[in-house]
Amino acid sequence: MPTRDEIFAKVSETLVEALNVDADEVKPESTLQGDLGAESIDFLDIVFRLEREFGIKIPRGELFPESIFQGDPDFVANGKVTEKGLAELRARMPFAELDEFEKDPQVMKIGELFTVELITRYIEIKVKEGAN
Amino acid sequence: MRWVWIDRFLDFQKGKSARALKNLSLAEEYFADHFPGYPVMPGPLMVEGLAQTGGILVGHANDFKEKVVLAKVPYARFHRDVRPGEQLIYDVRVTSLREEGAVVEGKVHCRTPGSTGPGELAVEAEIFFAHLDQARSKAIFGDRNFVFSGDLKLLMQHILPLTDKQPDKPG
Numbered sequence: 001m002p003t004r005d006e007i008f009a010k011v012s013e014t015l016v017e018a019l020n021v022d023a024d025e026v027k028p029e030s031t032l033q034g035d036l037g038a039e040s041i042d043f044l045d046i047v048f049r050l051e052r053e054f055g056i057k058i059p060r061g062e063l064f065p066e067s068i069f070q071g072d073p074d075f076v077a078n079g080k081v082t083e084k085g086l087a088e089l090r091a092r093m094p095f096a097e098l099d100e101f102e103k104d105p106q107v108m109k110i111g112e113l114f115t116v117e118l119i120t121r122y123i124e125i126k127v128k129e130g131a132n
Numbered sequence: 133m134r135w136v137w138i139d140r141f142l143d144f145q146k147g148k149s150a151r152a153l154k155n156l157s158l159a160e161e162y163f164a165d166h167f168p169g170y171p172v173m174p175g176p177l178m179v180e181g182l183a184q185t186g187g188i189l190v191g192h193a194n195d196f197k198e199k200v201v202l203a204k205v206p207y208a209r210f211h212r213d214v215r216p217g218e219q220l221i222y223d224v225r226v227t228s229l230r231e232e233g234a235v236v237e238g239k240v241h242c243r244t245p246g247s248t249g250p251g252e253l254a255v256e257a258e259i260f261f262a263h264l265d266q267a268r269s270k271a272i273f274g275d276r277n278f279v280f281s282g283d284l285k286l287l288m289q290h291i292l293p294l295t296d297k298q299p300d301k302p303g
Contacts, residue, residue, distance in 0.1 A: 018206065041203045045260055048228045048235055060232060 001131055007054075008120045014049045015116065018042055028117040036116075040066075050119070056126045063122055064114065065092045081105040095122040136283040137181035138222060144294040147193035149225045152185040152287075155245070158216035173214040178255045179205060182238035184284065186224040190234040190261050191280050192291060193226070199264035199279045203233065208257035212242065219245050220254070233262040 002010075012026040019036050032038040038046070043064045051058055068075065068088055075085030086102060096113050143151040156173060163171035183202050191200045214220065221241045228235040236259050243251030280288070 020206075041260075041262065044232055044262065045204060045206065045235075048230070048233075048260075052228065060230075 002127060004120065004124060007123050007127070008116070010053055011050070011116060011119050011123060014046065014053050015119075018045045018049055026116055028115065028120065030116050031112050032114045032116075033111045046119075050123065054123055054127060056123070056130055058126070063119070068092060076107050079107055081107055081110070095125055134283050136184070136287065137177055138184055138287060141185075141188075141287065141290040141294055142221075144189070144192075144291045146295055147189075147226060147229060149223070150185050150189040151224075152181070152222045154181055154220040154222065156214065156216050156218050156220065160216075163216055171216050173220075175208070175210045175255065178210075178214065178220065178240050179208050179257050179259070181220065181222050182224060182236075182240060182255070182257055183259050183261075184287075185222045186226075186236035186238060186259050187261060187279070188284065188288060188291070189224055189226065190229065190236065192288075193229055193234070194263075196277060196280045199277055200234070200261045201264055201279065202259065203262040204260040206258045206260060208255065210255055211253050214242050214254050217244070218242050219251075221251060224259075227258075231263065233260065235260050 008028065012023060015021065015026050015032075015036060016023050019032075019038055019042060021036050025036065030036055032043075032046075043066075047058050047063060050056070050063075068085075072085075072088075075082055075088060081089065086098070086105060089096065090098060093113075096118055098113070101109065101113055138152040138154050141150060141152050143149070158171060162174060162177070166172065166174050183205075187200050187202065191198065219242070221243070222238065223241070224236045224238040226234060226236050238255075238257050238259060239253060240255035241251035242254040243249070
C-alpha cells in the first residue's frame with residue numbers, strides 16, 4: 001500500500017505530464033484550473049493517466065463530476081449552491097474538503113475545490129478500496 | 133488537396149495497434165512552400181498522419197459508432213527532416229480506450245523505398261482522442277458520422293483483409 005507522500009509524488013508526476021507544468025509548481029494546494037492552467041479536455045487526460053499510473057478504474061464523472069449542476073435547477077440559486085446542491089456535492093465527492101466552500105458557496109468557485117490535494121485524497125480512497 | 137495523410141494500412145489489430153504507409157512525392161503542393169529550395173515534410177502533417185492512423189484504429193474499435201476527434205497532443209518530438217522520395221511508416225498503439233475517449237502512442241519511421249530495415253525514427257507523439265458526446269453531436273450534426281466519411285473511407289477498405297491475417301514483419 002503506497003503512503004500518502006508516495007501517492008502525492010505520483011499524482012504530481014502525472015500532472016507534470018498532462019499539463020506540461022514544472023514539478024515545483026505542483027503543490028498540494030494548487031488548483032488545477034487556476035494555478036496549473038488545466039482546460040476541460042485536460043481533466044479527461046488526467047483521469048486516463050491516473051488510471052494507468054495507479055492501476056485503478058475511475059468511473060465516468062466520479063473524480064470530476066462535471067454534470068452535477070447541469071441538470072437540476074434546485075441545486076443552484078442566484079449563483080450560489082443551495083443546501084440541496086451542497087448535500088449532492090457531499091454525497092458525490094466524499095473526498096472533497098467542503099468546509100471552506102460552504103461558507104460562501106458561489107457556483108463560480110467550484111473550480112477551486114479541484115486541487116492536487118483533492119486528487120491525492122481521492123486516489124488514497126481508491127487504492128484502499130482496491131486492496132480490500 | 134485531399135486531407136488524407138496516409139496512403140494505406142499495412143497492419144491492423146482491432147483496438148490494439150495499426151501500421152500505415154505514406155509515400156512522399158515532390159508533386160505534393162506543400163513542398164513548394166515548405167520550404168522554397170529545401171522541401172521538407174511539415175512536422176504537424178506527420179502528426180496528422182499519426183492522428184488519422186490512430187483515429188481510424190480507435191474508431192474501428194467501436195465499429196465507427198463514435199465520432200472520434202483529436203483532443204490533445206500531450207507531446208510531439210521531431211528527430212529528423214523528412215524529404216520527398218522518402219517513405220513514412222506510421223505505428224500507433226492504443227494505451228487507453230474508454231467510453232469517453234482514447235489515447236495512442238505513435239511513432240513515425242522514415243526510409244528510402246526499397247531499403248531494408250525499420251528506417252530512422254522521425255517523430256514520436258502521444259495523441260489523445262475524445263468521443264464527441266453522442267447526444268449533443270446528434271443535435272448538431274445529425275446521424276451522419278462526419279469523421280469517418282469521404283476519403284478516409286477509401287483507407288478503411290484496407291482494414292478488413294488485414295484484421296484476418298498475422299502482422300507484417302517490420303522492414
